[in-house]
Amino acid sequence: MPFRPPLVPHETFVADPPELPVRAPGEQGLAALAAAEVTSLDTGTVTAKAITTDGQSLTVELSAAGEGIIRVRLSQDPDARSRSARAATLVRPGRCATAVAVAEGGKVRLTAGPITAELTLDPWHLRFVDAAGNLLVEQDRGVTDISGRLRTLPFGRSMVDGSVAAYHESFAAAADEHFVGLGEKFTTLDKRGQRALMWNFDAFGAESDRAYKNVPFYISSRGYGVLVDSGMPTEFDLCQTTHSVVQILVPDDLIDYYVLAGPTPDEVITRFDTLTGRPLLPPKWAHGTWLSSGFFADSQEQALGRARKIREMGIPCDVLHLDCYWQTDGHWSDLRWDPETFPDPDAMMRELTGAGFKVSLWMNSYISHLSPAFAEADELGLFLKRSDGTSYVADVWHGSYPACGILDLTNPAAVDWFTDRLRSLLRQGVAVFKTDFAEGVPADSVAHNGMTGVELHNVYTLLFNDLVQAVTREVAGHGLVWARSSFLGGQRHSAQWSGDINATYPAMASTVRAGLSYGLSGVPFWSHDVGGFGGTPTPDLYVRWSQFGAFSPMVRFHGTTSRLPWEFPAEAADLAIDALRLRYRLMPYLYSASVEAAESGTAWMRPLLEDSPDDPATWHADLEYRIGTDLLVAPMTDPSGTRTVYLPEGDWVQFWDGTVRSGSRYAKVTTALGQTPLFVRRGGLLATVEPGDTVGDGPFGPLTLLAYDVTDTAAVVHDVDGPTTITARRDGDRLDITVSGPRQVTRVELPVVDGARPPAEVSLDGVTAPLAAANGVLVADFR
Numbered sequence: 001m002p003f004r005p006p007l008v009p010h011e012t013f014v015a016d017p018p019e020l021p022v023r024a025p026g027e028q029g030l031a032a033l034a035a036a037e038v039t040s041l042d043t044g045t046v047t048a049k050a051i052t053t054d055g056q057s058l059t060v061e062l063s064a065a066g067e068g069i070i071r072v073r074l075s076q077d078p079d080a081r082s083r084s085a086r087a088a089t090l091v092r093p094g095r096c097a098t099a100v101a102v103a104e105g106g107k108v109r110l111t112a113g114p115i116t117a118e119l120t121l122d123p124w125h126l127r128f129v130d131a132a133g134n135l136l137v138e139q140d141r142g143v144t145d146i147s148g149r150l151r152t153l154p155f156g157r158s159m160v161d162g163s164v165a166a167y168h169e170s171f172a173a174a175a176d177e178h179f180v181g182l183g184e185k186f187t188t189l190d191k192r193g194q195r196a197l198m199w200n201f202d203a204f205g206a207e208s209d210r211a212y213k214n215v216p217f218y219i220s221s222r223g224y225g226v227l228v229d230s231g232m233p234t235e236f237d238l239c240q241t242t243h244s245v246v247q248i249l250v251p252d253d254l255i256d257y258y259v260l261a262g263p264t265p266d267e268v269i270t271r272f273d274t275l276t277g278r279p280l281l282p283p284k285w286a287h288g289t290w291l292s293s294g295f296f297a298d299s300q301e302q303a304l305g306r307a308r309k310i311r312e313m314g315i316p317c318d319v320l321h322l323d324c325y326w327q328t329d330g331h332w333s334d335l336r337w338d339p340e341t342f343p344d345p346d347a348m349m350r351e352l353t354g355a356g357f358k359v360s361l362w363m364n365s366y367i368s369h370l371s372p373a374f375a376e377a378d379e380l381g382l383f384l385k386r387s388d389g390t391s392y393v394a395d396v397w398h399g400s401y402p403a404c405g406i407l408d409l410t411n412p413a414a415v416d417w418f419t420d421r422l423r424s425l426l427r428q429g430v431a432v433f434k435t436d437f438a439e440g441v442p443a444d445s446v447a448h449n450g451m452t453g454v455e456l457h458n459v460y461t462l463l464f465n466d467l468v469q470a471v472t473r474e475v476a477g478h479g480l481v482w483a484r485s486s487f488l489g490g491q492r493h494s495a496q497w498s499g500d501i502n503a504t505y506p507a508m509a510s511t512v513r514a515g516l517s518y519g520l521s522g523v524p525f526w527s528h529d530v531g532g533f534g535g536t537p538t539p540d541l542y543v544r545w546s547q548f549g550a551f552s553p554m555v556r557f558h559g560t561t562s563r564l565p566w567e568f569p570a571e572a573a574d575l576a577i578d579a580l581r582l583r584y585r586l587m588p589y590l591y592s593a594s595v596e597a598a599e600s601g602t603a604w605m606r607p608l609l610e611d612s613p614d615d616p617a618t619w620h621a622d623l624e625y626r627i628g629t630d631l632l633v634a635p636m637t638d639p640s641g642t643r644t645v646y647l648p649e650g651d652w653v654q655f656w657d658g659t660v661r662s663g664s665r666y667a668k669v670t671t672a673l674g675q676t677p678l679f680v681r682r683g684g685l686l687a688t689v690e691p692g693d694t695v696g697d698g699p700f701g702p703l704t705l706l707a708y709d710v711t712d713t714a715a716v717v718h719d720v721d722g723p724t725t726i727t728a729r730r731d732g733d734r735l736d737i738t739v740s741g742p743r744q745v746t747r748v749e750l751p752v753v754d755g756a757r758p759p760a761e762v763s764l765d766g767v768t769a770p771l772a773a774a775n776g777v778l779v780a781d782f783r
Helices: 265-276 300-313 345-354 372-379 412-427 453-476 505-519 539-550 570-585 587-600
Strands: 030-041 045-052 057-066 069-075 100-104 107-112 115-120 125-130 135-138 156-160 163-172 179-183 194-197 214-220 224-228 235-238 245-250 254-261 289-292 319-322 358-363 366-368 404-406 432-435 555-557 625-627 631-633 642-647 651-654 660-662 665-670 678-681 685-689 703-707 712-717 724-731 734-740 745-750 761-764 767-769 771-774 777-781
Touching (some): 030 100, 045 100, 045 107, 057 265, 069 107, 069 115, 069 265, 115 254, 135 163, 135 224, 135 254, 163 254, 214 235, 214 265, 224 245, 224 265, 245 254, 254 265, 265 587, 300 319, 345 358, 366 372, 432 453, 505 539, 505 625, 539 555, 570 587, 570 685, 587 712, 685 712, 703 724, 703 734, 734 745, 745 761
Parallel strands (some): 319 358, 358 432, 703 745, 734 761
Antiparallel strands (some): 030 045, 030 156, 045 057, 107 115, 115 125, 125 135, 156 163, 179 214, 194 235, 224 254, 235 245, 366 404, 625 631, 642 665, 651 660, 651 678, 685 703, 712 724
């Protein structure tokens, strides 16, 4: 009987990536750099003529692209650029003022501050060391089998039928080395043993290695990072094919990569930002709750009814989101109100704005062939094309909705046409758009500027979000979008969410992993659909996911069924609302974390490895995270209410009962349904505020400080009118607090901390107030 492959669930998509050529037996076409000769050298750049093992001549260039950053390029044409660069510039290299290049005795050293590239010309070999001369990473020297065939991709290129199929690089990996990053990945945080393809998929959930947002950048536990400048479907084989080698394959006209010095992950990310841009801080109101209509039929009457009920129930909420059905069913996305179901959007917008709501609208860059707008755009030639010049009408909805034309955003006329439609909605009072999809550019499509679908596919989402961001900033005065798809440099588009996740505990856990992975890829402002998108969460999952959302950079409730609290049993609704009120209470601390993430580029949901990179256990801790220095969150990902948490170095106070647990060890934690595992660093200082219906745009009101067995510490509260520095010092039985900045502190609370001896008195800027017990805590009231 002939061999039949096993039947496995697999769905193909109109925008799946093309297959790479399969190498014939005998390693045909594989060429490695054998030797090189320096042709030019200055303080920041070394250029060499390289000879490959198949006798070809290539150009290799090493340059100092910034303090602690070295760039490596290999190409046939010295002026080659990535094929994706015709649509978007992904990386903007700088210079290192202190760079030094020295060539002597067949060796070259290029130093860019704390990193040095050491190059041996014949035979070719490249390694990178830190300022002390310690090895960071070096090129793999090649693994051959008993027949002498090379089993790893060398620094070089592969040819098929006389054409370049790909350039590639391989790095030797230490036995204990870990790798994180590569975008919003639902897989385990440590990517060692995985093979990641940089191709934006409609991921169909959180249960595979398909990703909506790929970033060709990773960080190593050895104190360095690697960034590849290409929008093509680059592959990162992180010790999967060969357990001791990282292999990078770039199907482009060159390989162009950067090695970034650490030694800490935060320092690597900061250098990454110098090349790709700083994150954009979302508006303050965007940190409040977003409540969605959900992915089902809607109307103006229903939208206003939701808004009224939200305020009647006292549910903290700043944004009301209207999903697909604000438009005529089957016409998505023509960006026009359905006149039957939304007969007077101007009146609706006035009422919602008056009630303190910002309005978000769903949209994408696909237009149904049934929409009246399709014929107009088709006649104007605004869609991506097939090779025969006709508009490419694609099944971007996987058969569930009509096929669509995909707006060609390399065509200035298409950009103007689409922007005009968005502008009118913004002038009507819409605050922000949810930019859905954008992973659907087919590989065989052709763009206005001549790019193929393969070349455009990944960077298309950047064009889409750039367009929407620009018109939003023009009219609404801010650059917020709510994006599903992204790529390298996408941190300039805040915020982004994790896509269509299923309503299960494992899917929530994978979503936590995705957020941590994305934060380590330089994108701090990220969210997810509370309760999961697909299906209906059980009441307990709804509560647990609400708690995770309350401690996420942004929080939105959305799904294929209702995620509104009153649609769940009363206990679940009350507990979900309690989680949101706790978020609003802690908003001064959480918003401050956002400002600091925007300034530094580092993660908002901080994986433990960011603050404790020398602790090997933290590189595997992918279901928990820190917010700032003082909070540690471990979302409850098990329906039993019990999970294992790894606590980093130090003492950690359980938020709910004051129990102290020592760090650098694992702990089994059980919490009641209304309590997520939440810990405060002993000695931490949290700024809180009385929660209201909205976060709003204005400054915080009077602050209450929560002091957890404080000795000497300082905290900064960031706000729209500037920072406020709060300093606390314990002197015997006295706790002295000083405040400098626009915010006012009127109350200090001393929560219970097991084994701690509270002070006898508290002073605020020299004024002493008596301590009194209230709701189980000691309180000093300065009002």
